[in-house]
Amino acid sequence: MNKLAVLGTVLSLSFSSFAAEPWMSPKWTEQFCEYWNKNMQTVMAEWAEYNVNKQKGYKTIQFYREDCNPPKKVEVRIKYENGKAVCIYGGEAKDPNPEFVMNATDENWKSLAKGEFGFMGMGIMKKMTFQGSKVEAMKFMEPFKSFLIGLGKVPHTDACP
Template identity: 30%
Template sequence: MDDFLSANWAERYKDMWNRNETLVSGLKGFSALIEYGWEDGSRPSAFLEVQDGRAVGTAYGSAPRKPDFVMKASPENWQRLRDGSLSGRAALLTKKLKFQGSMITAMKYMGPFEQSIALLGKA
């Protein structure tokens, strides 16, 4: 699966996140450490630090602190999220995307969440 969820991917994703002004402004007031990982734990996770809607840092392999949100999926479901054949909302509701964190916060920011998922395959 190319370098998806690698350190290089995380940096590209951070840059794309910050270039998407609709995403950044839609997450104004949102700050969190987000983990993107593999459902079976077979490979290290990538981490994105968000402060006031802007992606400010990445990590790979180990988190700088306990993540606020964790999203994990199988390689097949990550691929479907990346190519757009599975939406973030549908993945959450069908548990194809394993999610840990405040569901209330996730629902509040569902529009920007969908945009961030759409960026996964572009990074």
């Protein structure tokens, strides 16, 4: 019986070191940046190259959960390199001039992360508050959808950051 107790303790300690981070926290966003670089560099490449602020050399997407009080923005910075959209930073929001800022309720974020966009993606703008070029977002709707679905791919807890 003691061997089982020791084994249980060892297993719980080893799993706790891999505990998921709160959704859209700075640490989670760092993990999302890693996910991006493994899974989204190609699908987001054309968008990353389009209309880049030449002074910055990258694009910033900031996002946050409305249900957390106070809301804490996080961001990913995306740079076009060698035909790919490379996430060069994921974490606390620091860019004073992001290209996009998005926020939604947890319920709506989860719906969007499942790909529940409505007819032709028109439901996206009803489910979130969106600041940035709507023309650019519409031009790159498929990559934008991939970004939203990607938000649900990185393990997380529902705790607020």
